Amino acid sequence: MGISVAERQAWRFLTVFVFLAMLLILTAEAWGQDNATITGTVADPSGGLVANVSISLRSLSTGQVRQVTSNTSGAYRFANVGVGRYTLEASMPGFEKFTKTDIVVNVAQTLEEDISLKVGSAQETVTVAADALQVQSQTNEISSLISGQQVSQLATNGRNVTALAALGTGKSNTLPSYGGVNALTTANSISFNGTRNTHNIYLVDGGELNDRGCGGCFSSLPSIDALSEFQTLDSNYGPDYGIGSGGTITMVIKSGTRDFHGALWEFNRNEDYQANNYFLNSARKARPKFRLNVPGGNFGGPLGKNTFFFVNEEWRRQIQGSTPAVVNTIAAANFPTLGAPLTYTVPSNGKVPIVPATSDPAKLALYAADGLTAGQPFPGNTIPANLIDQNAILELNAGTFPHPNLGTSQFISSIPQTTNVREDVVRIDHNINSKFQLMGHYLHDAVTQTVYPPLWGNSTYPTVGSAMLNPSWSSTVKLAQTYSPSLLNETSFLFSGNTIHLSPITGPGGSFVQPGGWTATSFFPLADNIGSRMPEVRLGAPYNTTWSSSYYPWKNSYFGYESRDDLSWTRGRHQFKFGFSWLHAVKNQQLQANTQGTAVFGAASFSLDSYVNFLLGDADSFTQLQFLAGKHWVNNNYGVYGNDNWRITTRLTLNLGLRYDGLPHAFERFNQFANFVPAQYDSSLPYPLNPDGTLNPASLTSFGGQSFYLNGIKEAGVGGFPVGNVHNSYNTIEPRVGFAYNLGSDGKTALRGGVGLFFERVQGNDVYNAALNPPFAYQPSATNIYLSNPNTSAVTGVTTAQTFPSTMTTLEYNYRPPGTAMFSLGIQRQLAQSVVASVQYVGSRGWDQSNDRSINTLPLTDIAHRQGVAGQIPDPNNPTKNLPPLNANLYRQFPGFSTITQEENESNFAYNSLQASLRMENRHGLTVQLAYTWSHEIDEVSNDLNAVSNPFDVAYDRGSGALDRRNIFNANYVYSLPFFVKSSSRALHTVLGGWQFSGITVLQSGTPIPIRYTGPDTLGLGGGTTNRMNQVAAVSHPHTVNAWFSTSSFANPVAPWKGGPNNGFGNARKDAVVGPGLFNFNLSLFKTIALTSRERGPAVELRFESFNTFNHTEFNGVDTGSNDANFGHVTSTYDPRVLQLGAKFSF
DSSP: OOOOHHHHHHHHHHHHHHHHHHHHHHSOOOOOTTOEEEEEEEEOTTSOBOOSOEEEEEETTTOOEEEEEOOTTSEEEEEEEOSEEEEEEEEOTTBOEEEEEEEEEOTTOEEEOOEEOOBSOTTSEEEEEOOSOOOOOSOOOEEEEEOHHHHHHSOOGGGOGGGGGGOSTTEEEOOOSOOOSSTTTSOOOEEETTOOGGGOEEEETTEEOBOTTTTTOBSOOOOGGGEEEEEEEEESOOTTSOSOSSOEEEEEEOOOOSSOEEEEEEEEEEGGGSOOOHHHHHTTOOOOOEEEEEEEEEEEEESSSSEEEEEEEEEEEEEEEOOOOOEEOOOGGGOOOTTSOEEOOOOTTSOOOBOOOOOOHHHHHHHHHHTOOTTSBOGGGEEOGGGSOHHHHHHHHTTSSOOOSBTTTEEOOOOEEEEEEEEEEEEEEEEOSSSEEEEEEEEEEEEEEEESSOTTOOOSSTTEEEEEEOOEEEEEEEEEEEEETTEEEEEEEEEEEEEEEEEEEEOTTOOOBOOTTOOOOOSSOGGGSTTOBOOEEEEOTTTOEEEOOTTOSEEEEEEEEEEEEEEEEEETTEEEEEEEEEEEEEEEEEOOSOSSOEEEEOSSSTTSOHHHHHHHTEEEEEEOOSOOOEEEEEEEEEEEEEEEEEEOSSSEEEEEEEEEEEOOOOEETTOOOEEEOGGGOOTTSOOOBOTTSOBOGGGOEEETTEEEOOTTEEETTSTTOOTTSSBOOOOOEEEEEEEEEESSTTSOEEEEEEEEEEEOOOOTTHHHHHTTOTTSOOOBEEEEEETTEEEEETTTOOBOOSOOOEEEEEEOSBOOOOEEEEEEEEEEEEEETTEEEEEEEEEEEEEEEEEEEEOOSOOTTOHHHHHHHTTOOEETTEEEEEOOOOOGGGSOSSTTEEEEEEEEEEEEEEEEEEEEEEEEEEETTEEEEEEEEEEEEEESOSSTTOBOSOTTOGGGGOEEOTTOOSEEEEEEEEEEOOTTTTOSOHHHHHHHSSEEEEEEEEEEOOOBOOOBOOSSOSSOSOSSOOOBOEEOSOOOOOOBTTBSSOGGGEEOOOOGGGTOSGGGOOOOOTTSSBOOOEEEEEEEEEEEEESSSSTTOSEEEEEEEEESTTOOOOBOOBOOBTTSTTTTOBOOBOOOOEEEEEEEEEO
16 A cells, blocks of 8 residues: 555654754754743833843743843843843942843734943942833734733633634734634734734744635634633734734744743633523424533643753543525425425425426326316326326435424424543743743644534535544644854754545435436546545525535545744844744645536426426436546745834834745646636637537637546646646735833833734645646536436427536736735723723725635626526427526636636735724733724625625625624633632631632624525526615614514525626625624633642632523524525524533642
């Protein structure tokens, strides 16, 4: 058996990793993007700056001491300072010794600590207690800090650290109540100051955690107990952070200290502790099953004098019912019996089905035998048994579409899903000597999970699911060296990655395997359909639902190799920093499309009822991928930067930075990749289609033993065509400038502002759909065919073995990296000791943002054929019915192909906000952070690879974005209750003392929810569009379960062939209706029981945590499909009250 690509890469990495580790130990280089900087000046009593002062910084946790000397400008700088608490000392003959104690250093912070010397004997010492919080007077960076105390004491639902990233100003999110316990499927939809959530970057100890081919998700989810601190860089951060244009989330793993410390813990949740879901309660159904156990432990300390270790182990074992949501299904009376007629009960929002028009002689003979007339209703709505497709009955009887359990035609369920995670964390710090410090960490998650319906699939129902195996890892090696007190160099190497294996599994009462008696054929042999799965079925109006087992079994892997080097140099009043980084990312992934086929049944064709069409086996389209081939994607990014924090005066600092990111597009390692270039399509060639919609053999080109239509198709790396299939743009220079100005001599008020440019490394997901293009993949699509034989026309009955046009995804040839400008201006004021307030304007603008657009529709001007494709041409022999729909492929702009989705960077966004915050750090036992944001974000599409609704007018979607929340308030707080802490009564102290109270409160308005038109086709463009309703009256908002908004304010759009405006598109804005907001409290109570009288001695902590503490029903999802039975109804809620119990023993 040969070695797989993944195994070869793993062995290659091990070799490289060992080599680089040895190189780092033997060379004089350093690293520390996640580390902080302490800077300041030394002055005498007259304010004069003093040179040659000896300054030392001592870590309180490890005892390590670093020394520098103030330069000729009286300035000093400690770079690469780790998170923790420190003592700062300064001494010089003729002056009293200066000591400042308990300085708190946070991740990626620039901390100003000016030193004022007093004339006197060096034997005398002036000791000053550090302020735990001060204004940022050195940089214009906007960031949000979650301190070590907050990380450990703020309860996050499921102990998921991503919830902390949503705290602070400028952040809009659509996070669920519970984000899960593993990284890959945890929710991370947080927009930082209007930027897209897929543009965020997650770092741990400075190394990236993102899977760059996963649309912005990250590969590992560190345990909260493994982290010492958490910070988000929200806007205007320095040029040492690049290849991303959203928020940067930095986490620091705990390190060992000179004393041994450890902890053991167990957290537990159970459905018996929680309230019931609103809809399940209304339906008198039991609470969904939920069991969560999180045991774990950590231990750290010294290994000899100069080495420190930290180890964290945690297990997360979860059984969780899937999120309850009300969905449409088939009424019980409408499930057929094999060999029997069916009397169809028409849904209240449906149409009476008619006998489909056809010229198929076999079908016409059945009509004659049954006494049916095409175009007329079925007598008594009874469908004869001889017209019902037996394979449709077999698929229904396999339990694919569940029977209703809510009303007559709705379904609600919560299926237990299991997740098991084991996480290993190891960190080693070694002080080689006073100039060299080596650090390394290893983070590993092993995940198994079941999900209903399938993960990343289209299915509406939990009658089918998926099983996932997902090991992931992150390892970093760093070395820090001081060349001189003013010169430091920083170097690192990171290796991270994960593998994903997904398999289909049956859900309750369901199956996905073709049952006995299955006779349906497909385009390709059954052997290519791994697992012999039944085809995906999509039903249009009035059901608008899908059953699918997705494209599984399926697998992929990601390997990220990153190195960077940063040089820090202090020269007079200048603090320079220069660096470069390089990322080599490899993604091995199978194609993502159904080898079992996808059958689509609409409501504008055949019987005018999508479900009846399914029963009859009359499909609007059938699409199928031939092979689930594997691809090997490579992405190389590099960046260089320079920065000068220029302290012009003691009150004014300029931040002058410049960065350049090289962002060439991903390529397929073996050039098994092709792109359709519209400008290369030769329309002068003979028309390639036969009248039945198949391709004329004379138009085809042989490739790899198969024939394809390749007009306009360019192969990667052939004939000078780029290997990445696009023209790379290297115009990605990113100036970043700002200032910080102390308005007063006391250093307690700072005016800060700046502007910067950021470019985004395009997510790897853009290549995966394009990988389906011929000739390296074949995914034909046929229209108006029979479900049981997609090679046969349901209109004419003609069977063909000819080639059908392919659906494709193309990358726009001029594919510019998305750009973002961030800018801000604000004031920070220290109101009291450890109390800082901030008010600021923050804005951003984005250009060349990612969007999808359908480019192979019918031309707008071809009204006659558009009407035919929509199935709206009256039958001249019977005006009461319409002719069968025309085949859209015959009239598209690029004949020879079916739908073509173009991935392009052509959309924009604009964001403006006013932000105010107040932070108090451990004052009288209280730590609190209050954050308020008023903001407005406008865009065309809100995330990468989202499709525009109208391919001819991107501005049709211009409006408030999907994460636009006008008002956002969040507060987090930790309070050590003062009662009986110092009581002389041991009983009172033990029982009533040592309590802490903490919580997170969120109050935010809703996000826009577009009102979709889901009725009969008014566009006739052949797909690739999303239509909205016409707004005919002002919208009112009852905000009730059955009427979130006034549905009567909307009417159906009118097709252009009926004299309608806007080419059949509705005039309602995408932000005409705003969905539910959120007002939520998560409150917790902790009790610490000391087991000895020794300070920081062994102790037990009992934790009582609650989420949605007051069990306030918070509506979430709203049905916005115009023809849905639940149109305008609330269909889901945030979680009800949940309790979590925990205990921790620490020593």
